[in-house]
Amino acid sequence: MNLYQKIFKEYWNPYIAISIAGLASAFYFGITGTVWAVTGEFTRLGGHILQWFGVDVSQWAYFQLVGIEGTPISRTDGWIVIGMLVGALITILVSNSFKIRVPKQKRRLLQGFIGGIIAGFGARLALGCNLAAFFTGVPQFSFHSWIFMLTTAIGTYFGVKVVNTKWWRGKPLLTKGSMNPVVTQAVQKRTIQPLIGLIFALLYLGLVLYFFTTGKTMLAVACIAGALFGILIERGQICFTSAFRDLWISGRAVMSKAIAVGMLISVVITFIYIQNGSVALIKMAAPSTAIGGLLFGFGIVLAGGCETGMMYRAMEGQLLYWVVGAGNIVGATALAYGWDHLGIYHALVEKGAKVNLIEQWGPMGALFGTIAMLAAWFLLSNWWEKRFRYGKGIKSQTTDRISHVTKEA
Template sequence: MSWQHFKQHYLIKFWSPFPAVIAAGILSTYYFGLTGTFWAVTGEFTRWGGQLLQLMGVQAQEWGYFKLIHLEGTPLTRIDGRMIIGMFAGCFAAALWANNVKLRLPQHRIRIIQAVVGGIIAGFGARLAMGCNLAAFFTGIPQFSLHAWFFAIATAIGSWAGARFTLLPLFRIPVKLQKVSSASPLTQNLAQARRRFRLGMLVFIGAVGWALLTAMEMPKLGLAMLFGVGFGLLIERAQICFTSAFRDMWITGRTHMAKAIIFGMAASAIGIFSYVQLGAEPKIMWAGPNAVIGGLLFGFGIVLAGGCETGWMYRAVEGQVHYWWVGLGNVIGSTILAYFWDDLSPALATSWDKVNLLAAFGPLGGLLVTYLLLLAALLFVIAWEKRFFRASRPAVSHAVKESV
């Protein structure tokens, strides 16, 4: 295989979401096994909000939530922080390889409002549930935590409500028609594309080199950054967005991404199970109302904003300004939750049990229950897809008859 063929097919073209999501599931398994934590982002973003408050003189370190998730250190000295730095580097490198970096402003001010408000709601909900689409869903379910199932179901319901809400006339942007004499030719500045590809390689090599140098003195931090680069490459090249998975299923009936996510979790679960049998401790959170309420808010918020945590990260580095606002909203929302945590947590979270399915049903029983639940989720997605398109056929046929 020539370099040009490899470059075109594996670095420039988008990757198929199905194998990419499965690869992300497998990568997250090794990330857990080697670093002792799971692939998650909103917890670190919440720390960023807390440390910004500290710079303004607020004693955020005294808040109960920050005592729980630990505010010590900086993004450079925390595993999650280094992983997220790696993710941004991986996303940026991948976007540059494909010449997919361009400053794109929101089309209307209503989109900015959606981005900020939706981001705040999603950030608040994610941290109330102790995790976003990653820690309380994609990597939470393979950790055998019951709270992740509560969150996943609630997120699906919340995303359905968000999809219906965003179809209201309020969110429809007027289309401006412009008279033209001829079609615009599709062109690409090849010199610019080559420059950006080289810059992308420099970003990639620089991030990997930084991670390897760090690993020589602090192995876990270096490994976290390397994994982050891998996660970033996967989500940008395959355009992995959990918001799209839920929203597309409800609005267009497309379920390809939803199925990929289920198979990704199935691939991850057996790996996590193996590590747990070797003595690793899974991350189990409270299976209380916080997971349900948080999931409802998160599902609604990500659809209103137009992107989840993984979605806004790679789109932001591609130059889509809308998602800068989503990211800001996420940090604000998660920090607001941290402020109110001491008032909310006794009733909604900390007085409820942390249910580990492996402990509740036994090791093999917990694994079996997890796979049966994933199978049920897959069957539901398939049934919904068939129902959606079966219901749409009569409408299409009727429209054709009317036109004739």
């Protein structure tokens, strides 16, 4: 019972969860030659939806770049996304914590949708979100990831400025009644959730075995990796939005430091794979990278969650994040259209270059240089946290509650 409590009732230490995610993402790269990513698949889904309505997107330059052949269930990236949703849902059900939640302020739905559009557009402009252009991009030794990381942080700063304004927050809604209501019959009925979660897990395991037995090994690997990532982001409450946003609001740097540790682990394992023949996935470093990072950081704060946070919160039953997800798809698809139709590629991308740090600095220089930069990020985050705590005084409980409410909205 204590083991069940620790695994499914208590959230995991973010350092442990993100470290495992970093290790798993490196192994996934070594096995498949691809990386943990989601917004590329969101863009393809947007293209498929347009195809359902008779729009031919096959000649769009962006879809020729990222590919649109097949369906989500025939692509490894598709099963990464599906697996993340399923993995998160299973742990949520087993922990008996699924509940449909509608924001008390209905304006949050529109705000989340707008934030999702901006974040989706920015992510695909930069050719990746907090995963492919950040968490799994840095271990690929792609310089564009550092540009994206820095500009994302700046974007979240301005996002915090907006969401803390009165016109954005609106009038507070006061609820009458006890702060500690008695357990209702509806809550008691949710004890069936662990059984449903177990059934989902068995069905999903059956699907993985089917892929293995029919020779679709890569799809099976993607299923396993996706589910593992989903479990880790939900149990560790991994959210890149909070990693940056908390720095600006309360100075809290736990998530920021944990992400640095997770990437450091991934860097070392990925480096070994690359030195043994795996091909690093290097993305374009261009003005689009910086602008995309700014838009992405700004959008995820308005939305209340990044791609990882959005996915597990949607599985918790939070309606807001289904709306945010829809906004992500709309924004990503709009960028795919504008890539060639509106001249975005020629204006912001074409003059960029793919900068591989291993080629620029040499293998050992890139490895130790990247480790040094991640260590500097960790130390800077730690200094920032202490600055808030001791240099500027402990923030009021009101400010902490604002951060908590924004995160859980």
